[in-house]
Amino acid sequence: MNFNKVILAGNMTRDGELKTMPSGQSVLTFGLATNRTWVDQQGQKQSKPDFHNLVMYGKRAEGLAPYLTKGKLILVEGRLSTRTWISKDNQKQSKTEIIIDNLVFGPNIGGNFGGPKPVSKDDEPVEEALPTVNADDEASPFGDEDDEIPF
Numbered sequence: 001m002n003f004n005k006v007i008l009a010g011n012m013t014r015d016g017e018l019k020t021m022p023s024g025q026s027v028l029t030f031g032l033a034t035n036r037t038w039v040d041q042q043g044q045k046q047s048k049p050d051f052h053n054l055v056m057y058g059k060r061a062e063g064l065a066p067y068l069t070k071g072k073l074i075l076v077e078g079r080l081s082t083r084t085w086i087s088k089d090n091q092k093q094s095k096t097e098i099i100i101d102n103l104v105f106g107p108n109i110g111g112n113f114g115g116p117k118p119v120s121k122d123d124e125p126v127e128e129a130l131p132t133v134n135a136d137d138e139a140s141p142f143g144d145e146d147d148e149i150p151f
Contacts, residue, residue, distance in 0.1 A: 006098050008052060009075040010034035016068035028061035030054055030068055056100040073106030
């Protein structure tokens with residue numbers, strides 16, 4: 001049995017870059033940073049960032065591109081893919097990327113879950129409260145996304 005699944009939550013390290021391949025398909029590339037924290041043997045808190053290259057294809061890439069900006073907290077689900085090529089100086093190069101199947105925005109300051117900040121009639125930002133989720137609540141403030149989990 002083979003299994004290739006990646007789930008990451010972190011902050012975007014750069015704005016998404018939307019391009020069109022020769023086939024006409026849209027491709028969006030961007031970076032994600034995840035931080036691992038632990039306490040070492042001396043009791044000191046340590047932290048190490050890891051940086052990931054992410055890729056999204058198709059209409060979803062086109063639709064999400066304006067919202068995928070540096071600093072956004074996102075959760076992605078996808079698969080690892082490594083591509084190789086020969087550089088201009090005849091050196092073999094490779095890059096491992098995460099091909100995104102699903103993406104969820106995390107909360108921003110002000111409570112907006114990833115989309116553009118809501119504005120009032122006077123073009124002033126509107127602050128929204130973050131939803132409170134209790135373990136006893138049956139209804140999720142995020143909709144019925146649990147039905148899409150494949151396991």
